[in-house]
Amino acid sequence: MSNTLSYMIQINSNVDKAAASFNKFSNGVQKEIGKIQKKLNSVSMESFINNVKSAAEGIASMNDPGMKLSTSMYDLQAITGVTGDKLKEIEGYARQNAKTFGGKAADSAESYKLILSKLSPEIAKVPKALKLMGKEASVTSKLMGGDTVAATNVLTTAMNQYQVSLADPIKAAKEMAKMNNVMAASAKEGSAELPQIAQALEQSGLAAKTANVSFEETNAFIQVLDKNGKQGAEGGIALRNVMATLAQGRFLPKDTKAELAAAGVNINKLTDNSISLAERLKPLKSIMNDQALITKLFGKENNSAAIAMISSIDEAERLTQAVSGTNTAYEQAAIIMESPEEKNKRLQAQIDDFKISLFNGTNGWLGYANVISSTASDLSGLVPIMQGAGKVFSFMTSATKMQALWTSIVTGATSLWTGAQTAFNIVMAMNPIVFIVAGVIALIAVIAVVVSKTEGWGNAWKHTINGAKLLFMAYVQTVKANFNLMVNGFMIGINKIQIAWYKFKNAIGLGNKADNNAQIAQLNAQVETRKKSIKDGYKKAGNTALEAAGEFKAAYDSVKWKKEKKTDEGISDPSIPGASKTPPALGGGGGNGSGKKSNEAVATGGTKHNYITIKIEELIGLKADNVSGGKDTAKQAGEGVADELLRTLAMAASATG
Known part of the structure; x- marks a missing residue:
């Protein structure tokens, strides 16, 4: 018969030691959390939200130039079909143009689009020509208050009305430059400004081109008519009608031709396209005071315009000479660009060009900045709610709640299993660290009772x-x-x-x-x-x-509660040491002098050599602890369990930061 007895020891006394250690640990955690909270409270939530918005708006500002230029370039690609290196070359010209003249690269690209739309998409296949035309538009815009679109319209109108050939885009760009300077000089010498010149050209340009009237002379007569009250489109219509009348020549009414011949007017000279318009009009000076004949020749709608042109032939010739071969547009633009405002625009263009480089460097991802800005503002507005949620989480894992949980488990250890489902529902709403600690505490408190009073413990574990x-x-x-x-x-x-x-x-x-x-x-x-x-x-x-x-x-x-069963000899199964049953008398026994030991004798080793083994299986970080020995086994077991518990608590502290 073996002389080794195995007992399960209830170590409630060591739970108190663990509780004290845990209180010390939780107080330390609470103190440190308090320090952190004070630091967090020193940061103004309003300041934080404003910082989020400011940062998002800053990113949006960085994005804007690149986004707009990118959009314009995609539109230009759709218009022309130009892709790859040529498209990149055009983008580079747009950026350089913006830095040279001050403005936005996207506006330069928009000017390119307008030039291509008004003239021909084929120009884009020669990016350098597009660059030169864009430059002219930028120069003209300086004379029109920075309106690049209006400037481009002026130039393309002149080009279209005079049917400038686009077969050679570079040559066409040079013709645009010439027209630009002519119109700028015309506006400087006369009373009609560039927008009015463009309106007049829309009505008279094609007729003047057909009649072989030079662009310079056409501008001169537009200025003459403008000064005499025929402004913009009205002046253009008047000029067109006068030229149309002169072109009738031999198809004029017989009586009109007869009257003109009687006045010494050579009909053939009126229709001679090899000479200037001023030269064609000079023969009519002799009938300028004959209102009836002038009205008969030009019609009552145009007689005043015809008289204005005939009477201003000398001024028209002077203006034609004055607007020819000048660099007026460039000279005026250079003066305007010396102003502080224009210098600031060029500086801003340099900064915007850097922003465009950032946009391109991120492959367009910076383009989502506006969306992120709005979303960031929305999310920052939710910070108070998030902070409140953080407080709830902190409350659930606070030392106070941990202590309350500890107390309730220790005091109600024996009823833990009967409320397992309820406990689980509570734990599910809490941080798992709480469950670990609670599980260890409950295990220590009830292990002796559960193991000794139940069966199926292995499966339950x-x-x-x-x-x-x-x-x-x-x-x-x-x-x-x-x-x-x-x-x-x-x-x-x-x-x-x-x-x-x-x-x-x-x-x-x-x-x-x-x-x-x-x-x-x-x-x-x-x-x-x-x-x-x-x-x-x-x-x-x-x-x-x-x-x-x-x-x-x-x-x-x-887990099933055990039913105590009787042996054949009528002896009950032994109860665990420390149970409430009344122990038998010390020293009582049978005929051979042997008897049952008291609980105290067993716990202290008694007079017989006993080994007590306590094994705590692993529970999520709590390692197995085996204690074997004699007299001090109970004490060693309690200390071992307490040490393991403290180690687990330390792990919990580390896991929660």
Whole structure:
């Protein structure tokens, strides 16, 4: 018969020691958290929100020049079909033009687009020609208050009305430069400004070109008519009608021809396209005072314009000479660009060019800055709510709550298993670190009672460990799901904005409708994928939590209370040391002089050599602890368990930061 007895020792006395150590630990944690909280409170929430908004607005400002230029270049590509290196070359010219004249690179690109639309998209195949024409538009814009679009319209109108050949784009660009200087000089010498000159050219330019009237002389007569009250389009119509009358020549009414011949007017000279318009009009000076004949010749609608032109022939010739071969546009632009405002514009253009480089360097990702700015502002407004959530989390894991949990478990240890499901529901709403500590405490407090009073403990233990692991997995999966919700929720917002943009493009007829719809379909698919990802994340966490609940329930179902049974000799199964049963008398015994030992004798080793082994299985970080010995075994067991508990608490402290 073996002389070794095995006993389970209840070590409630060591729980008190662990409780004291835990109180010290929790107080230290609470103190440090308090320090951190004071530092956090020193930061103004309003200041934080403003900083978020300012940063987002700063990024949006960095994005703006690049975004606008990029948009213009895509439009230019759509108009011309030019791609690759030539498109990059044009973009480079637009940026350089902005730095030279001060302004936005996007405006230079818009000027290019207008030139191509008004003249010919084929010019884009010769980027240098487009650069030269864009330069002329920028020069003219300085004379028109910085209005690049209006300046481009003036130049392209002149080019189109005079049917400048575009077969050689470089040569055409030089002709544009000549016209630019002529119109600038005309505006300087006369009363009609550039917008009025353009309006007049729209009505008379083609007729003047057909009649072989030079661009310089046409401008001269536009100024003459403007000074005599025929301004803008009205002057252009008057000039066109007078030239049309002169061109009739032999087809004039017989009586009119007869009257002109009688006055000494040579009809053939009126129609001679080899001479200037002024020379053609000079023969009519002799009839200028004959109102009836002038009205008969030009009609009552145009007689005043004809008289103004005939009477101002000398001035027209002077103006023609004055506007020829000048650099007036460049000279005037150079003077204007010396102003402080213009210098600031060029400085700003340099800065904007740097921003464009950043935009291009990020491959356009900076383009989402405006969306991010708005979203950041919205999210920063939620900071107070997030801070409140942080306080709730802090409250749930505070030392006070931990202490309350400790006390309730220790005082109600023996009833823990009967309320397993309720306890699990509470734990599910808390940080898993709390569950670990609670589980260890409960284990120490009730292990003796549970093991001695129940059966099926092994299965219960296995299910408990599995449940704890699953609970941790559910917690991690929930954190991941929350993060996934934040990221994908944000990206869904971005997708929705993009979808709205493509729908807007369809509504206004911008871009290819089929391509827009394809983009919308692709974005909708992305939204659905993100929604599914969010849903699956929470579903996975929920399923894991249900599995954990099942393990805890299985643990509960595995434990059965033992029924004390009688042996054949009528002797009851021995109770555990420390139980409330009345022990037999010390020294009592049978005929051979042997008897049962008292609880105290067993606990202290008695007179018989006994070995007591206590083994605490691993529970999420609590390692197995085996204690064997004789007289001091109980004390060693308690100290070992307390040490293991303190180590676990230290791990909890480290895990919670």
